[in-house]
Amino acid sequence: MLNVKSFFEKNKSKLPCIAFDILAMPVAWIIVYWFKYAADGIVSHLLAKDALTALSILVIGQIICYFKFKVYRGLWHFSSLSDVIRVMQATVVSVILATPFLHFISIFEVVPRRVLPLYCLILTALLCGGRLVLRYWTDKRHQAPIQTDDIVQRILIVGAGQAGAGLVRDLKRTLIYIPVGFMDDDTSKQGLELHGVPVLGSINDLPAMVLQHQVDLLFIAIPSANSADMRRIVSFCEASMRPFRTLPSVQALALGQVDVNALRQVSIDDLLGRDQVTLSWDKIAANIHERCILVTGAGGSIGSELCRQIMMLQPQKIILLDHSEFNLYQVEQNLSQEFPTISIEPILANVIDAVAIKALFQRVQPNIVFHAAAYKHVPILEHQIRAAICNNIIGTQIVAEASAAAGVEKFIMISSDKAVNPTNIMGTTKRVAEIYCQNLNTRVTTQFITVRFGNVLGSVGSVLPLFQKQLASGGPLTVTHPDMERFFMTIPEASQLILQAMANGSGGEIFVLDMGEPIKIMYLAEQIIRLAGKTPGKDIQIKFIGLRPGEKLFEELFHASEQLVPTEHEKLFQAKFREMNWDDLMQTMALIHQACELNQQKQLLHLLKNLVPEFHNELLPHLQVEIVEQPVGI
Template sequence: MILRKRTLLLMVIDAVLINLAVFLSFYIRFAVDGDGTIPEEYLLTLTHSAWTATLIYLSVFYIFGLYNKLWQYASIGELISIIFAVTVAAAGTITVVYFIAPMRFPHTVSALMWFSTLFLIGGSRFIWRILQDNIFTPHVPGSQNQVLIIGAGDAGVMAARELKNKNYREGRPVGYIDDAATKQRLQLMGIPVLGTRRDIPRVVKNHNIDKIIIAMPSASGDVIREIVGICEKTGVDLKIMPGVFDVVSGKVDTKEIRQVQVEDLLGREAVTVDLEDVAGYLTGEAVLITGGGGSIGSELCRQVARFNPAKLVIVGHGENSVFDIEQELRSENPGLDVVTEILDIKDREKVHLVFQRYKPGVVFHAAAHKHVPLMEKNPEEAMKNNIMGTSNLAEAADAAKVKTFVLISTDKAVNPTSIMGATKRVAEMVIQSMDKRSDTKYVAVRFGNVLGSRGSVIPTFKRQIAKGGPVTVTHPDMVRYFMTIPEASQLVIQAGSMAQGGEIFILDMGQPVKILDLARDLIRLSGFEPDVDIKIKFTGMRPGEKLFEELLTAEEGTSATKHKRIFVAKPNNINVSQLEELIHLIRERGSYLTREEVMGQLQAIVPTFRKQASKAVANQ
């Protein structure tokens, strides 16, 4: 009933305006060329035109949905709708009056009628928005925070519009900052461009800025890092519009404006994968994920769940983490068939039993011992878990006729200086060896450090900052490649779709990031000043560490794939008999292997381990 009354009211108003437009069209025509009066012979035409126009215009407006719009939010889209509807209705009116019921009808009246109707109808709609914005909208106290927007582009305008739509409750935009010379001293939405990034401190001081919003979704990590550094020195609240949103495609969501995070400062664009396009191989398959309760494994579970697998088998050694991801998935995906298995991948018989029970079509192997210092102290466990465990899974996959097996590896497997890295390199050899004698497609995915994963540097830094410091960095020159958990998970799924067998897929991770810079950035983002409020302490390199990581050995080389940021390493020749002897040795004496025996075995099968390890020892 409310909608019907509103529609009738709008139609009555439009009828009045249409009749007024018809009268004005005739009056203006004869006021210009005559004495200002409409000749009697045209009065009948005027009357018929008014009735005809009213019926046709109202009908067209109704068909075109002009009575179903909220005009207090009118914008360019609504204006285009009005122009289109008025043009169609004007053409219909002229056709009836001039051709179907021939009457004396001055040609200039046609153009005047179109313009007058457009002006009156359009004006009546947009006057409502003007009144809504400036009179009817109540003023909300406490909305006078001054906001500076970095980026005078589409995202910046959307940020300003969102602040306005929220009645400035979160602040009032007073200006933009943009490095483009062509935008200086111009205005967007009535808000001036006040300078470039070099002018930020001056603008903040002169305009009493309370909050800064970085609205540059397409900017690189290096640019964001520099701007964040400038803004943090001003001491005002800093927010950012996430860089994963694409302004051009209209995916920028101003509701996602949030605090700046370390991920925004990576020296490269975020890697995105169109999973809808590549993940079809998961639909209808039983998918088994080892290490399913871990950082990468649990995110893989979430991503895989989107594609309607026939069954999702979550395998893990820690019952609490497996329980948590199981409960989350059951809550978020009630129709998903989720099963869990508490399993140690070193248990060969149980591994084969689980594979025969569920007959998975796709396996993601994310279970591993990954902490470098711990594995230096427990080398036999690294051998048992990362090598023998991977061998158990690979054999079971072959016996169960798995279609695709994806091993998650690490950049530490390249020219390894740590036992963890060397065992992961051997794990890569295991799956490449199995690929040569099995119908299953075995591949590996190699990437760097994952931001936010358990035991990674970011959570460690955050805990240290929360305690007041110091933040511990092993070496001032240490650098690492970084990626986010979603990036890592998407890369793994992408690799599975591209697998032909035997490949090692590598992500182009851009430029490595200095750990010291990362520590300082995180301290600033936490509201403190490095070396003033929070001290940074250098602890020295730990056993097995090196200053920088590599993604390829000298022998591997790469070739491109259909994804511009993913490459595939050429497989190396593997001494299969030597590899089998090592696995047999681990099965027979795994827990009793001494550190010297472990080092000797790894150096024999990974020749670069001996060279790099000796260099690392010499540098310590």
């Protein structure tokens, strides 16, 4: 039974709107009869019993339809096109549903059928018109003149699309922002108006329009812009010498978050990030859901984000392996709070501890292993050859052999673009790890898959945190060379690439991401300074310090001898590996173990050169030796 008191309490804020709609129904009915019977005694026809009965039936049916179509869900003061459409749909449907019933009780013998379409049209006009008038009045009221001119900011909006339209509507309701125009490259929009605000020209005209219209602040309203577009837009914003902000993303637009509060500072990710990659989540989930997953290096930048994305796919259990007690504790705590229902087992161990690794794998029997543990700091490893080889080569061998012995289905090794034509110890050790895993793949049932990508923004030891720290201390920002370039991606994107490669791989592949164009480190340093509101070379200096040991000016993603072929995923490429004689490879691996135990630095370098002939390290002449022994077949 309908609780009238409860109904009125629940809909108290909607009662004025409901009352308006109920009042509009007899008004529309009167207007219809006025059109129909103006010259023939309108009052007598209106007060006829059948006419009142028909109106009563329509009013009851329409109120029910209005609630069913959620006409009263939106705020009346901010009615939009979607609200108007709901009103039209509810009005038409209610009249259509009432027509058979009115026919059944013979109302149409007195009330002409032609009254209903006209009534429907006029009622819709009254209801929608009332809402739009109130919306217009609300907007005008918020545009009241301001006495204190110095707090008003004149705004120029970059982007006259859906996001720009939503933003200008919100700006017009504020007291501190006056939108003076749009800038858009679409020539069909230029010279037109959007919500009364003119589209002044293209983005190239931005600096001139800023001066001409005395603009104080720039808002970028193109959430779908890729990084190349953002770099271009930001360059013109910087040339205008005005502060600028941006809407966050196309996802925010989808969620309706297009307002002044959603605006934020442009971040370095906006300029260096790339178009979001569409992943085969069903295929990825099939490998992860309700499976036991083990991640080495789980406490690192890539490892921790990889664990988080794995947890979103609901594994049965995840094993977190890391040699850092603090990092392991931190990642375990974060994941436990975010995913309290999934079993998490933290393991404090080093990948070079063969006894611990083999025992762990035999006990937990993981289905999928992600090997993210590695030493990655190039300059440090140039002088720590033994440590680099022990961790990156021997550690990989130990984890790979334990995986094969435990019947792991897939082993995904995280590699680096520095493994291609390496000039440093880090890249060379990663290349040897690639070679070992690729060749082991042909001898065991475990599928060994390699993922190779460029620099990761914000990862531990990367250039971005260093720049941010130097900026906070007042500079200078240190750049090794003005021409140095690197490929960049975000930590989540790198983790997603790893998952996609895992799903696509069947063993023996090297997967390489389409990284787009490399970015100059000099450009990155300048943008970090500008985004902080400072001027490079004036407020914050940039200092060139020269190439560090093992560094290259340009990185590569694949070797010239590797046959790069496309895959079913448009952003993933596959590089064919070089098969090696297994006995020769294992003999060299045994010599690497022996040289590590004896701490024979020159012998270790010699063995690396044997396995990776393209390795050139001109910065370590004191360790270069003649390659005369132990040739390895390739």
